[in-house]
Amino acid sequence: xxxxxxxxxxxxxxxxxxxxxxxxxxxxxxxxxxxxxxxxxxxxxxxxxxxxxxxxxxxxxxxxxxxxxxxxxxxxxxxxxxxxxxxxxxxxxxxxxxxxxxxxxxxxxxxxxxxxxxxxxxxxxxxxxxxxxxxxxxxxxxxxxxxxxxxxxxxxxxxxxxxxxxxxxxxxxxxxxxxxxxxxxxxxxxxxx
Amino acid sequence: xxxxxxxxxxxxxxxxxxxxxxxxxxxxxxxxxxxxxxxxxxxxxxxxxxxxxxxxxxxxxxxxxxxxxxxxxxxxxxxxxxxxxxxxxxxxxxxxxxxxxxxxxxxxxxxxxxxxxxxxxxxxxxxxxxxxxxxxxxxxxxxxxxxxxxxxxxxxxxxxxxxxxxxxxxxxxxxxxxxxxxxxxxxxxxxxxxxxxxxxxxxxxxxxxxxxxxxxxxxxxxxxxxxxxxxxxxxxxxxxxxxxxxxxxxxxxxxxxxxxxxxxxxxxxxxxxxxxxxxxxxxxxxxxxxxxxxxxxxxxxxxxxxxxxxxxxxxxxxxxxxxxxxxxxxxxxxxxxxxxxxxxxxxxxxxxxxxxxxxxxxx
Amino acid sequence: xxxxxxxxxxxxxxxxxxxxxxxxxxxxxxxxxxxxxxxxxxxxxxxxxxxxxxxxxxxxxxxxxxxxxxxxxxxxxxxxxxxxxxxxxxxxxxxxxxxxxxxxxxxxxxxxxxxxxxxxxxxxxxxxxxxxxxxxxxxxxxxxxxxxxxxxx
Numbered sequence: 001x002x003x004x005x006x007x008x009x010x011x012x013x014x015x016x017x018x019x020x021x022x023x024x025x026x027x028x029x030x031x032x033x034x035x036x037x038x039x040x041x042x043x044x045x046x047x048x049x050x051x052x053x054x055x056x057x058x059x060x061x062x063x064x065x066x067x068x069x070x071x072x073x074x075x076x077x078x079x080x081x082x083x084x085x086x087x088x089x090x091x092x093x094x095x096x097x098x099x100x101x102x103x104x105x106x107x108x109x110x111x112x113x114x115x116x117x118x119x120x121x122x123x124x125x126x127x128x129x130x131x132x133x134x135x136x137x138x139x140x141x142x143x144x145x146x147x148x149x150x151x152x153x154x155x156x157x158x159x160x161x162x163x164x165x166x167x168x169x170x171x172x173x174x175x176x177x178x179x180x181x182x183x184x185x186x187x188x189x190x191x192x193x
Numbered sequence: 194x195x196x197x198x199x200x201x202x203x204x205x206x207x208x209x210x211x212x213x214x215x216x217x218x219x220x221x222x223x224x225x226x227x228x229x230x231x232x233x234x235x236x237x238x239x240x241x242x243x244x245x246x247x248x249x250x251x252x253x254x255x256x257x258x259x260x261x262x263x264x265x266x267x268x269x270x271x272x273x274x275x276x277x278x279x280x281x282x283x284x285x286x287x288x289x290x291x292x293x294x295x296x297x298x299x300x301x302x303x304x305x306x307x308x309x310x311x312x313x314x315x316x317x318x319x320x321x322x323x324x325x326x327x328x329x330x331x332x333x334x335x336x337x338x339x340x341x342x343x344x345x346x347x348x349x350x351x352x353x354x355x356x357x358x359x360x361x362x363x364x365x366x367x368x369x370x371x372x373x374x375x376x377x378x379x380x381x382x383x384x385x386x387x388x389x390x391x392x393x394x395x396x397x398x399x400x401x402x403x404x405x406x407x408x409x410x411x412x413x414x415x416x417x418x419x420x421x422x423x424x425x426x427x428x429x430x431x432x433x434x435x436x437x438x439x440x441x442x443x444x445x446x447x448x449x450x451x452x453x454x455x456x457x458x459x460x461x462x463x464x465x466x467x468x469x470x471x472x473x474x475x476x477x478x479x480x481x482x483x484x485x486x487x488x489x490x491x492x493x494x495x496x497x498x499x500x501x502x503x504x505x506x507x508x509x510x511x512x513x514x515x516x517x518x519x520x521x522x523x524x525x526x527x528x529x530x531x532x533x534x535x536x537x538x539x540x541x542x543x544x545x546x547x548x549x550x551x552x553x554x555x556x
Numbered sequence: 557x558x559x560x561x562x563x564x565x566x567x568x569x570x571x572x573x574x575x576x577x578x579x580x581x582x583x584x585x586x587x588x589x590x591x592x593x594x595x596x597x598x599x600x601x602x603x604x605x606x607x608x609x610x611x612x613x614x615x616x617x618x619x620x621x622x623x624x625x626x627x628x629x630x631x632x633x634x635x636x637x638x639x640x641x642x643x644x645x646x647x648x649x650x651x652x653x654x655x656x657x658x659x660x661x662x663x664x665x666x667x668x669x670x671x672x673x674x675x676x677x678x679x680x681x682x683x684x685x686x687x688x689x690x691x692x693x694x695x696x697x698x699x700x701x702x703x704x705x706x707x708x709x
Contacts, residue, residue: 048339087233123684503610
């Protein structure tokens with residue numbers, strides 16, 4: 001999408017270009033929102049519901065969301081399941097392989113906050129938002145397939161408000177917490193008690 | 194000849210979870226395949242040490258997430274053995290019924306993904322339709338689609354709801370014929386037969402020596418089923434047979450699963466006939482179990498093999514140590530033997546036919 | 557075969573193992589010293605215990621207890637083989653040469669408890685990353701990443 005990015009940046013600088021830019025945004029967001037192909041980053045129990053969602057009974061395809069295991073084909077990463085310290089570098093790498101614009105859905109309590117694996121465990125990352133910018137959170141252990149469909153519909157709403165200009169988008173860098181560095185989980189856990 | 198090293202995973206659609214396989218290739222022939230596991234190691238055994246005996250049950254759900262009821266049951270049997278709890282008969286029957294239903298649900302994933310691995314995706318759709326019916330039954334039973342938390346120490350969490358038995362009978366009446374259709378569709382297919390037959394042959398000696406169990410061992414002709422050979426619960430009251438394979442290849446592993454589903458329907462039918470009204474949970478149990486110091490091990494035949502739980506109690510309300518003997522862990526360890534000498538595309542089929550669930554492999 | 561018959565059979569074949577045999581919670585337990593573990597294991601294998609079900613360890617403070625569950629197809633029974641080793645010298649003989657199933661299971665025990673198996677062909681970490689520090693299932697394992705669960709009961 002280099003051409004669209006350049007065009008957007010040029011329009012942003014041109015006086016009066018904003019009118020064309022917003023119209024162009026509307027067209028782009030409409031087309032992007034209707035075909036959010038997803039990268040099923042299924043690791044644990046939620047992956048079963050992710051499979052169930054794309055099969056005949058719940059039929060995910062009618063929302064324009066086709067699961068593609070190749071990160072380079074996809075727009076939205078659905079992190080379904082527990083992410084451990086051994087797995088996190090692989091998730092981060094797959095996220096970085098996805099072309100922009102890209103979105104992330106944290107499916108299930110483990111991906112949201114660590115869920116049942118919040119306390120007493122030495123290997124679980126407490127929420128995928130420690131290193132990925134998450135757009136939609138779905139709670140549940142595991143969430144029902146309908147909840148995932150709801151998340152896709154909500155993501156569409158969000159996509160509608162986005163711009164093709166890179167400077168008007170939120171940052172999408174991923175930072176993996178290093179051992180010993182201060183983490184969100186450690187301080188939040190102390191306050192919760 | 195130069196050696197090529199190919200890395201598969203940990204996020205790959207055909208590894209059925211988060212398994213990484215480092216494959217050493219000579220041309221297209223695998224000289225060595227090494228599975229690297231632990232990407233889903235959450236430390237459940239450590240977490241159990243800081244929870245009460247009842248609070249561990251939801252953790253066991255997350256072990257084998259395709260067949261949660263089994264881990265529930267194996268854990269509860271170990272607790273019951275440790276604390277000397279007698280389970281009411283109706284609860285035992287309900288446990289057998291739900292676990293045989295779970296076997297069907299779990300095998301539907303296993304058989305379906307075998308189809309997906311060999312390019313026959315239609316079969317996956319058919320098996321998943323059957324799985325959804327079982328999941329619906331479980332949802333009526335306990336409100337959850339995957340993580341049930343239904344089997345508890347001393348019985349089950351609640352009685353069968355109204356109309357459940359009839360719905361279950363409707364399911365088992367149509368299931369065997371649906372299985373025959375899937376069998377014909379998938380294992381009668383020329384392409385699937387060519388992809389599966391003779392691929393990944395496990396000899397009976399290796400099957401025993403490497404500690405495999407369940408359909409993987411039985412496909413190699415190892416006649417070992419805990420339901421019959423180390424009878425637990427009310428299994429001795431049922432008439433069922435244990436399907437065995439001849440060659441121990443991927444084809445036999447798939448076929449054994451098909452026939453196990455049909456046998457599971459027979460067991461459920463008999464259990465529903467013998468089901469009597471009564472208590473579903475042992476009376477007079479304290480809310481906080483604190484078994485006497487000691488250790489206990491109990492195992493059941495899960496969809497993947499013999500699933501055991503080893504518990505050590507120090508007399509406090511929390512277990513001192515919990516160890517899960519996971520069948521998928523042992524079944525996966527034969528992958529290097531099976532893959533050697535096959536092509537890279539066969540590796541996918543072999544891994545799928547072992548039907549590992551990584552929640553259980555890594556714990 | 558019942559557990560009492562198994563005991564009689566074991567006593568007949570290997571009289572020196574007989575006094576070590578006890579029955580707890582309906583399971584046969586054979587407690588041996590760490591030095592004799594491999595010898596006892598190979599005796600049991602000759603007796604017909606062809607499957608190794610489980611290898612694990614339990615942390616009892618200054619000692620580790622190694623627990624092996626061994627099963628037999630012909631006798632339809634499983635028994636435990638237990639041996640205690642000192643915490644400051646956690647070394648025990650590997651049983652990989654008897655049952656290949658011990659390969660991964662001993663690696664797991666090495667990974668989580670730090671027990672070294674002598675004679676193991678490939679003793680590496682299996683579940684955790686290779687650069688992990690410490691052995692998590694030991695009771696004295698400290699990690700600043702662990703958040704202790706508040707005591708609700």
